[in-house]
Amino acid sequence: MDYPPDRDSWFAPLSLDLILKVLNVTFFHPFIAWIIPLSFRAQTMHWDAPPMLVSIAWAACLTLAWIAGVVNHRLAYGLPRHVDLSDEVIVITGGASGLGLLIAEVYGMRGASVAVLDVRDMENGEARGVTFYKCDVGDKDQVARVAAQIERDLGPPTILINNAAIVNGKPLLDLDLAAIDRAISTNLLGAFYTLKAFLPSITSAPDGGTIVTMSSVLGHLGAAHLTDYCAAKAALTALHKSLEAELRISHPRVRAVLVEPGQLSTPLFHGVRSPNAFLAPVVEPVDVCRAVVAAIDAGRGAHVATPFYARCAPWYNVLPAGLQVVARRLAGVDFAMRSFRGRLPVGENGERTE
Structure with missing residues (x-):
C-alpha cells in the first residue's frame, strides 16, 4: 500500500449483498426449496394441503427460473x-x-x-x-x-x-x-x-x-x-x-x-x-x-x-x-x-x- 489505512476496514460487515448471498443459498435455492415439500410429505401431509401446494409452487418457480438462467447464458455465450x-x-x-x-x-x-x-x-x-x-x-x-x-x-x-x-x-x-x-x-x-x-x-x-x-x-x-x-x-x-x-x-x-x-x-x-x-x-x-x-x-x-x-x-x-x-x-x-x-x-x- 502507498499510504497507511485511515480506517479499520474497507467494508461494512453487514450489507445488502451479504443478505442476498445468504438468501441465494437458502430461500432462493431450488434444491433447498424442494426439501420443504419433501419434509412436509415425510410428516404425512397430504399433497393437496395448502402448505404443500405453496411449497411445491415456490420450488417449481425457482427451478424454472434456474433453467431459464442456464438457457439464457448458453444462448448469450x-x-x-x-x-x-x-x-x-x-x-x-x-x-x-x-x-x-x-x-x-x-x-x-x-x-x-x-x-x-x-x-x-x-x-x-x-x-x-x-x-x-x-x-x-x-x-x-x-x-x-x-x-x-x-x-x-x-x-x-x-x-x-x-x-x-x-x-x-x-x-x-x-x-x-x-x-x-x-x-x-x-x-x-x-x-x-x-x-x-x-x-x-x-x-x-x-x-x-x-x-x-x-x-x-x-x-x-x-x-x-x-x-x-x-x-x-x-x-x-x-x-x-x-x-x-x-x-x-x-x-x-x-x-x-x-x-x-x-x-x-x-x-x-x-x-x-x-x-x-x-x-x-x-x-x-x-x-x-x-x-x-x-x-x-x-x-x-x-x-x-x-x-x-x-x-x-x-x-x-x-x-x-x-x-x-x-x-x-x-x-x-x-x-x-x-x-x-x-x-x-x-x-x-x-x-x-x-
Whole structure:
C-alpha cells in the first residue's frame, strides 16, 4: 500500500449483498426449496394441503427460473471452450498490484504461464510462475515489442486480461491536457493496442482463447471528478461488446468476459469512502478474482458485476432524468471522490515520485 489505512476496514460487515448471498443459498435455492415439500410429505401431509401446494409452487418457480438462467447464458455465450492451464499463456496488463496481481498469482501457482505488463515493479517482487515485463500499454511501440518478447519466452498468448488503469481524480477544469491524454491512452487505447498485438494468437489457438475486459460500473453511471476515467470505461464496455459480436461470427471458439465492478479496495481508489456501505459496499478484489477465475477456468463467457447495485446500473438510464438526479444525490456518487488520495505517481522510468 502507498499510504497507511485511515480506517479499520474497507467494508461494512453487514450489507445488502451479504443478505442476498445468504438468501441465494437458502430461500432462493431450488434444491433447498424442494426439501420443504419433501419434509412436509415425510410428516404425512397430504399433497393437496395448502402448505404443500405453496411449497411445491415456490420450488417449481425457482427451478424454472434456474433453467431459464442456464438457457439464457448458453444462448448469450455459447458452449464453453476446453481449458488446460498447462497449455495456457495468460497476459495481464496492470498486473503489478491490486486485482491484476491477485489473478496473476492465482494462475502462476496453478501452473499457467503468466506475463504481467506494468510500468510499476511488482509489489511483492517475484511471484511463482509469473514473468514481469515493464511496459506502458498506452505506448503502442512498447506493446508490440513486449508482445514479440512474450511469444519468444512463453509461447503464443491464449488469454488476455486488460486490467491496466490510472485515476486522476480531478475536476475536468483542473486536468491538464497531458493528464487527459495519459488517462485515455492507458485506460482505453491500451486495450486496443494489446488486442491488436495478442488477438491474432488468441484466435488461432486450437482450443480458442479468452479475452477479459476490466471495465467499471462508472461506465454506466459517470461520476464527478472522474470524467476521463468514466469516459474510458464507457468506451471499454462498448469496445468489448462490439468485439464480442465480431468474434461470435468470425472466431466462435473465443470467449469474452466483461467485468464491471463497483469500487474496489485497491490503491487505485485509495481514500474514497463508500457513500452507503449497506447498499454500495466496497468490493474486495478476492471476490472479483474468484468470479473471473471461475469464468476463465470453465472456458465460458460471462458478465461479472458486483456488488448488487452494479448489476442494476444499466437500468439507471431507464429512469426519468429527474429521478436520476434524485438517485445520484441519495447515493452520493458525485461526492465520493472528495476524500480521494490515490497512489503515488510514477516517473518516466517506473519509479515512484512525490
